[in-house]
Amino acid sequence: MTQNPPTAIDVPSPDGHDVRVIRYLPDTGGLWAVDTEAPSYRQLRPFNHPDGEQNIQALATGDMGAAYDDMGDGYGQTDGFPVYKDLSTRLTDIVEHPDPVAAHTMAVCSGYAYSGAETVSMIMARMGLEKNHCRLVSATVDAMFICSRAFLVQSADGKVVILCYRGTEPTNLANGLTDLDVEPERINYQFEDPCASVHAGFYRNVRATRHEVMEALGRAVAGRSVRKPWNGEPERMPGKLEALYITGHSLGGAMAAMMAAMLHNEKKYEAVADLLKGVYTFGQPMIGDPSFARACEDNKEFSRKIVRYIHGDDVIPHFPPVTAGPFMHFGREYRYRISHLRESVSGWLRYMGSSYQRQTGEWRETDVYTSQMSSFLGFALGASTFAARKSQILRALPVVYSLEDHLPAHYIGTLTPRGVSDEFGD
Structure with a gap:
């Protein structure tokens, strides 16, 4: 596929700082990329x-x-500021997962993936990856319900790459239809059960951008930038890739898990798979049937790297419903829970004018995975609670499914360690 000549432009980020951007627009259309370079700390804090x-x-x-x-x-x-000093070194040296620094960093990246490459690059610089290189690979085919967005954020020393997939956009119909596309598609990997299948929509969306993503990761493994070099700029990075993280929220989490499975089950990706440190997903739906999930679970080295976070009564991890056929989660599951009794008392006291503060919960690992909802009515029920939980008095009422709990801001807020500043470093 031929590409138009690259053009470099300076784009102001939301907080007023310039982010260097370069766009490659393919002649064939449908697939494009945006390359950026994050600002330095001096540029972010000039005052x-x-x-x-x-x-x-x-x-x-x-x-x-x-x-x-x-x-x-x-x-x-x-x-x-930045939120984490020497973030690249910290992410490289992590041995046990989940790690609070990695969880917070991945949650922030997944939340801001709903924006553009310029914003993701800037926010990750504030988190601690100063002057990172960022590439956004995008593919859209509405007729096939494909809307795939993959961000690659590379540390300035070249040692860390975060592959982050954008989740379901509420205003994007193609994204919604991707989630509703539940007819299992046979996966062509050599699992123990040759009949293992995965969610067709998630599979297509990963495949749509996979080759471009792998090309960028291959450059990182060789010690080069994940993005195309600027005119006259050296392509070599100070170091080679040592730690790869894959992450995403909602649909993005499903794509992250799917991509991780592909890395570990295709020999041609072995050089990249060996560098995979962890896969952190937030509000992720199930991606495969029980045969697929058990095959992933049996690979202990792989399954221990998969960490799924579920906030409160988030409805999306219960998707797809039983009526769509059998699906099952795999990896390590962590849930954020608040006692309904304590939250109810807290809510009523606030409603009555008390200064009693809302109770906070905690993240705990569970051995019993989140199960499928019985039908699509469960999703409708979760959506109906969204407006209700905006009310001070109704917020404390227990619910079965909640779309409100699916918001990425809740994952970022509850995964920010105590004493650590927000993602802006203020």
Whole structure:
């Protein structure tokens, strides 16, 4: 496939800082990529400097070059910014999963994957991956219900890559139909049971961008950038890929689990699979039938790397329903629970004007996996509670399924360790 010549542009991020962007638009249409480079800490925090007044004046005139040159290495870092110092090293050195730093980082990346490459790159810089390289690979085929978005975020030292899939967009009909496409499609992997099958929509969406994603990961393994180099810029990174993380929320979580399974079951991807550190998903639906799930579960080295988080009564992990055929989860499951009795008392006290604070829950691993809902009516029930739980008095009432609990902000908030600043580092 031929590509148009790349063009570099500076795009202002939501907080006013420039993010370098390059777009490759394929001639054939349908598949495209956006490449970005995140700002430095000095660019993100230009006012946090002894010469702050001078910097404000430079920023007003648009001439920050000299001001940046006067700032030494490490400038811009404070107690809360970036969120994690030496994040690349921390993600590389993790031995046991789940890890609180990795869980928080992946939740943030998955939540902001609903935006563009510029925002994802900027937010991950704030988390601790300064000047990261980011590539967004996108494929859309409405007639086939394909809407695949894969972000690759590479640390500046080249040692860490986060592969993050975007989840279900509420305003995107193709995404919704992907979730409803539940006729099992036979998977062509050599599992113990040759009849193992997976969710057809999730499978198609991963396949739509897989080759471009693997090409980028192959470059990282060889010590090169996941994105195409700028004009005159060296393609080599300081180091080669040592730690790969795959993550996503909702549909993105399903695609992350599917991609991880592909890596571990195709020999041609062995060089990349050996570097897989962990797979963190949030509000992920089931992706395969019991035969597929058991085959993944039997591979202990693989299944221990799969960590699924389910917040409260999130409805999506119960999907697909029993009426669509048998499906089953695999990997390690963690649930965030709050006692309904404690939450009810808290809710009524708040409603009556008390300053009593809302009770918080905790994440706990469970040996009993989340099961399928009985029918699609369960999803409708979960959607109906969304508006109801906006009410102070109704929020405390127990529910079976909740679409409100599926929101990525809840996963980010509950997975942020105590004493750690939010993703903006403020």
